[in-house]
Amino acid sequence: MSGFVLKRLGFAVITLIAVLTIVFFIVRILPGDPAMVILGDQASQQSIDLLRKRLGLDRPMIVQYFDFMSGVAIGDWGVSMVSGRPVISEVLKVLPATLELTFAALILGAVIGVPLGVWAAISRNTIVDYLLRLASLLGLSSPAFVSAVLLLFAFAIYLPWFPVISSGRGTSLGARMNDLALPAINLGLIMAAYITRVARSAMLEVLGQDYVRTAKAKGISFFAIIVRHCLRNTMIPVVTVVGLYLGILIGNSVLTEIVFNRPGLGRLIVGALFQRDYTMLQGMMVIYTLLVVVVNLLTDLTYGLIDPRIKYS
Amino acid sequence: MNPQDPIPKVVKVSYFRLTLAALASGLVNAFNTNKTSWVGLGLFLFICLMALLAPTIAPHDPLDQNIFDRLQGPSAKYWMGTDAYGRDILSRILYGSQISLIIGLVSISTALVIGTIIGLVAGYVGGKTDIIVMQVMDVLLAFPSLILGLIVVAMLGPSISNLIIAISLTAIPPFARIARAPTIVVKEREFIEAGRALGYSNLRLMGGHILPNILPEVLVMGFLWLATAIRVEASLAFIGLGVSPPTATWGGMIREGFENILDSFWLAFFPSIAILSVVFALNLLGDGLRDAIDPRLKGET
Numbered sequence: 001m002s003g004f005v006l007k008r009l010g011f012a013v014i015t016l017i018a019v020l021t022i023v024f025f026i027v028r029i030l031p032g033d034p035a036m037v038i039l040g041d042q043a044s045q046q047s048i049d050l051l052r053k054r055l056g057l058d059r060p061m062i063v064q065y066f067d068f069m070s071g072v073a074i075g076d077w078g079v080s081m082v083s084g085r086p087v088i089s090e091v092l093k094v095l096p097a098t099l100e101l102t103f104a105a106l107i108l109g110a111v112i113g114v115p116l117g118v119w120a121a122i123s124r125n126t127i128v129d130y131l132l133r134l135a136s137l138l139g140l141s142s143p144a145f146v147s148a149v150l151l152l153f154a155f156a157i158y159l160p161w162f163p164v165i166s167s168g169r170g171t172s173l174g175a176r177m178n179d180l181a182l183p184a185i186n187l188g189l190i191m192a193a194y195i196t197r198v199a200r201s202a203m204l205e206v207l208g209q210d211y212v213r214t215a216k217a218k219g220i221s222f223f224a225i226i227v228r229h230c231l232r233n234t235m236i237p238v239v240t241v242v243g244l245y246l247g248i249l250i251g252n253s254v255l256t257e258i259v260f261n262r263p264g265l266g267r268l269i270v271g272a273l274f275q276r277d278y279t280m281l282q283g284m285m286v287i288y289t290l291l292v293v294v295v296n297l298l299t300d301l302t303y304g305l306i307d308p309r310i311k312y313s
Numbered sequence: 314m315n316p317q318d319p320i321p322k323v324v325k326v327s328y329f330r331l332t333l334a335a336l337a338s339g340l341v342n343a344f345n346t347n348k349t350s351w352v353g354l355g356l357f358l359f360i361c362l363m364a365l366l367a368p369t370i371a372p373h374d375p376l377d378q379n380i381f382d383r384l385q386g387p388s389a390k391y392w393m394g395t396d397a398y399g400r401d402i403l404s405r406i407l408y409g410s411q412i413s414l415i416i417g418l419v420s421i422s423t424a425l426v427i428g429t430i431i432g433l434v435a436g437y438v439g440g441k442t443d444i445i446v447m448q449v450m451d452v453l454l455a456f457p458s459l460i461l462g463l464i465v466v467a468m469l470g471p472s473i474s475n476l477i478i479a480i481s482l483t484a485i486p487p488f489a490r491i492a493r494a495p496t497i498v499v500k501e502r503e504f505i506e507a508g509r510a511l512g513y514s515n516l517r518l519m520g521g522h523i524l525p526n527i528l529p530e531v532l533v534m535g536f537l538w539l540a541t542a543i544r545v546e547a548s549l550a551f552i553g554l555g556v557s558p559p560t561a562t563w564g565g566m567i568r569e570g571f572e573n574i575l576d577s578f579w580l581a582f583f584p585s586i587a588i589l590s591v592v593f594a595l596n597l598l599g600d601g602l603r604d605a606i607d608p609r610l611k612g613e614t
Contacts, residue, residue: 015452015455018448018449018452019452019453019455019456022449022452022453023456023461023464026461026465026482137593137596137597137600138589138593140596141540141544141589141592141593141596142589142592143544143547143548143551143564143588143592144548145547145548145551145564145567146547146567146585146588146589149567149571149574149581149585150582150585152574153574153578153581153582157574157575246455246457247454247455247456247457247458247459248457248458250457250459250460251457251458251459251460251545251548252459254459254460254463254552255459255548255551255552258551258552259571269460269463270552270553273463273467273552273553273554274553281464281467284460285460285464288456288457288460289456292455292456292457293455296455
């Protein structure tokens with residue numbers, strides 16, 4: 001077990017280095033000079049050169065690359081060009097708010113999605129199945145900001161149940177939950193749409209297995225078959241998909257944070273975009289890469305918890 | 314064969330036509346297996362038609378500002394109301410569909426071609442090349458496409474061509490993956506062996522013999538990613554990284570409408586429905602086709 005974890009950790013580090021390398025070079029190979037983008041079209045060549053020097057863009061690309069990578073490794077992600085504070089502390093300040101939203105959405109997505117998927121599977125090719133499939137397709141067709149705007153209108157403006165702006169800074173648990181509710185429902189419903197589909201197809205596969213037929217023949221109640229014999233086996237594809245759709249979840253969380261005006265990584269990255277905060281953008285790339293790699297690692301490790309037959313080797 | 318016999322005429326086969334024919338019959342079969350894909354196709358073609366006819370059927374000029382008619386609700390004159398500059402929402406939605414469709418179609422075609430070539434070559438060559446290339450693709454696939462698109466557009470500046478570059482960049486890895494999987498199966502088949510024995514070049518084997526076999530799967534993927542591309546373009550526009558105003562884009566209209574959501578709901582509502590319909594239509598279409606092509610994947614994302 002520990003050998004496997006070590007091996008996976010090593011693999012995660014390699015992946016991390018690979019993504020950072022790819023993203024670093026994509027940003028630099030593309031036409032467009034950050035210094036020019038930051039200063040605008042009116043800037044003189046002199047000030048552009050000066051800024052390029054300050055950003056270290058005048059050095060050879062390979063030097064910049066090693067500088068960037070060693071900075072990432074020791075936690076020196078540079079200083080925000082706008083606020084003058086270290087990028088890493090700005091990121092860490094808002095990270096909890098984003099994690100809170102993402103976890104809440106994941107839990108909500110699983111709690112709604114898994115039962116619906118199972119329901120669709122056991123009522124295969126009936127009107128229930130058909131409607132559930134259409135609903136989940138509609139859910140995953142909806143861009144997060146479209147559903148967010150619709151939810152905001154329905155439950156914050158038309159029916160003033162929730163705050164229009166969720167500060168995410170409430171002190172009491174109740175206030176925090178109230179702030180979190182609508183954004184989490186928005187993200188959670190989209191996640192549920194994805195999970196319903198996977199849970200349905202995984203369940204269909206399990207229902208066709210011999211051991212399910214045996215269990216039926218033994219006279220075990222339908223409920224017990226589903227819960228004890230099938231559900232656990234449908235969880236592996238569900239967990240895989242949650243890991244795979246992390247990218248979508250992250251993108252959607254950015255949009256959700258914007259609509260609900262909620263502090264978090266999403267608003268940080270958009271703010272950095274419009275203030276041309278180049279170092280901040282680079283730091284955001286690092287943190288998103290870290291998130292992706294860590295979640296992939298966790299996904300792999302979860303398999304063994306769900307299915308003891310999977311040996312870590 | 315006698316040495317005196319005339320050399321048999323080499324039948325010239327047009328791989329292009331063969332591919333097209335196989336594809337057409339495959340698609341029609343797929344459509345008939347899952348009837349909902351016809352609904353998706355119908356809805357999508359209808360939206361394409363609206364986009365094409367926008368200059369003829371739009372009741373107003375999408376950029377025409379009418380200061381006396383600003384923020385009007387839906388009426389006989391303005392079916393979907395007007396925005397803060399008094400521009401007709403319906404006309405802007407019609408013209409906005411052109412932007413969404415052009416960016417989606419061009420970026421996905423680009424990604425489809427590049428990604429398929431990468432996947433095909435990686436799968437065909439195999440070995441270390443395959444492992445390295447696909448590892449890179451998997452890693453890029455894991456990176457949130459919206460964030461990657463965001464960074465690229467922010468670096469390049471928002472214009473139609475830059476949006477196309479950003480979106481195709483994020484869509485290459487899935488096509489490489491979908492093209493590689495069938496390639497490693499097909500390349501072991503007898504007809505490829507036969508081709509190799511006949512001394513066909515690798516290029517000919519890949520392009521003429523493997524490609525036609527993997528194309529249906531790639532194209533189905535194309536519809537699903539077209540949906541994603543339109544969603545990403547709208548999301549970028551909503552964030553403020555779309556084609557610059559005053560050009561009408563659906564995401565941009567929702568962004569503007571969002572500022573007036575308290576008193577003029579239609580501003581954000583109608584473009585939202587437009588985005589939802591086109592993405593839903595494409596998902597319906599791609600989903601049904603995929604079920605038909607690979608029954609094992611029924612209902613999976």
